[in-house]
Amino acid sequence: MPRGRYSLHDSHDHTPLGEEHFHCAPGPSGWRYVSQITTPAGDHAGSVDLTLDELGRPIRVELNAANWQVRGAALEGVTWVRTDPTGTHATEGNVPAHAFTGASPAFLIATTRLLRLTPGSPATRVRLVAFTDPVLAPRTLDQSWALMKSEAHATDNGPLTVDEYQVSALDTGEQHTIHIAGDVVLSAPGIELEHLETPPSAFPEPSM
Numbered sequence: 001m002p003r004g005r006y007s008l009h010d011s012h013d014h015t016p017l018g019e020e021h022f023h024c025a026p027g028p029s030g031w032r033y034v035s036q037i038t039t040p041a042g043d044h045a046g047s048v049d050l051t052l053d054e055l056g057r058p059i060r061v062e063l064n065a066a067n068w069q070v071r072g073a074a075l076e077g078v079t080w081v082r083t084d085p086t087g088t089h090a091t092e093g094n095v096p097a098h099a100f101t102g103a104s105p106a107f108l109i110a111t112t113r114l115l116r117l118t119p120g121s122p123a124t125r126v127r128l129v130a131f132t133d134p135v136l137a138p139r140t141l142d143q144s145w146a147l148m149k150s151e152a153h154a155t156d157n158g159p160l161t162v163d164e165y166q167v168s169a170l171d172t173g174e175q176h177t178i179h180i181a182g183d184v185v186l187s188a189p190g191i192e193l194e195h196l197e198t199p200p201s202a203f204p205e206p207s208m
Contacts, residue, residue, distance in 0.1 A: 001025040002184050004196035006105055008037075011176075011189035016040045019194070020048075020104060024183050026201050030054045031113065031183060033106040037065070048104045056113030058099050068136045072100060078129050082136060093129075095140050101128040102136075105185035108178055112165065113203065117147035125170070142170040148177075157199045162186065 003023040009016050022035035030053040037046040046065035053059050057074040072080030077096035084090070099114055101107040107128075115124050123146035130139045146166045152159040160181050168175045178188035182200025186193050 002182075002196060002198050002200050004184070005194045006185070007192045007194045008103065009190055009192075017190070018045055022048075022106070024106070024109075024201070026183065026203055030056075030059070031109075031203070033104075033109070033183075035104065035106065037104075048102075048106055050104075050106045050110060052110055052113055056099075056110060056116070058110065061100055063102065063131055063136055065136050066134045070131055070136045070138075072129075074099065080129070080138065082138065093138055095127075095129050095138075097127040097129050097140060099126070099128055100131065101141075102131045103133055103190070105188065105191050108185050108188055108191075109180065109183050111143075111145065112163070112180060115145055117145060117165075119147050119149050121147065123166075123168070144168040144170055155199070160199070 024033040049062040051060040067085035179186040184200040
């Protein structure tokens with residue numbers, strides 16, 4: 001079960017945004033990721049609880065930030081409920097999208113599990129619903145994902161395969177690169193892996 005810490009920063013001016021303390025693990029039905037987010041001063045800022053099925057679909061997501069809460073799942077596209085800070089009102093949403101995304105590294109892992117790309121294959125388009133900080137406002141966006149290469153690196157625990165993805169925002173044309181090993185993000189815009197207690201987990205192939 002990988003357990004560690006990411007540092008989060010603004011991807012444009014590198015302003016520190018805080019840290020995300022996480023643990024995650026594959027299981028018989030898929031994969032689960034749980035984290036607590038802190039501010040640069042160390043104060044609690046939110047949490048992420050994401051569960052995927054073996055095909056990479058979000059069967060449960062719960063996000064908390066700035067007293068806002070979102071709960072959602074893949075249902076007729078993706079469906080969610082967003083609760084306001086007072087807790088007295090809730091709004092429901094549904095979009096014909098593939099999955100969710102957001103600032104947490106968990107969502108990058110989730111997208112790769114959903115797409116299951118192979119090196120050299122054509123880029124794949126995916127529609128996602130992003131919950132944006134600080135109030136978890138929903139926004140639908142389209143991205144293009146391509147797996148550029150997979151390379152094995154020698155480590156004390158044996159070979160570690162690192163996948164390099166190119167992700168393009170289809171509304172702006174902006175491109176960026178992310179590096180992932182198993183179920184851990186090594187680097188991505190605004191994300192750096194600062195500490196990892198145990199090696200990344202390898203995902204089992206889905207049963208047919």
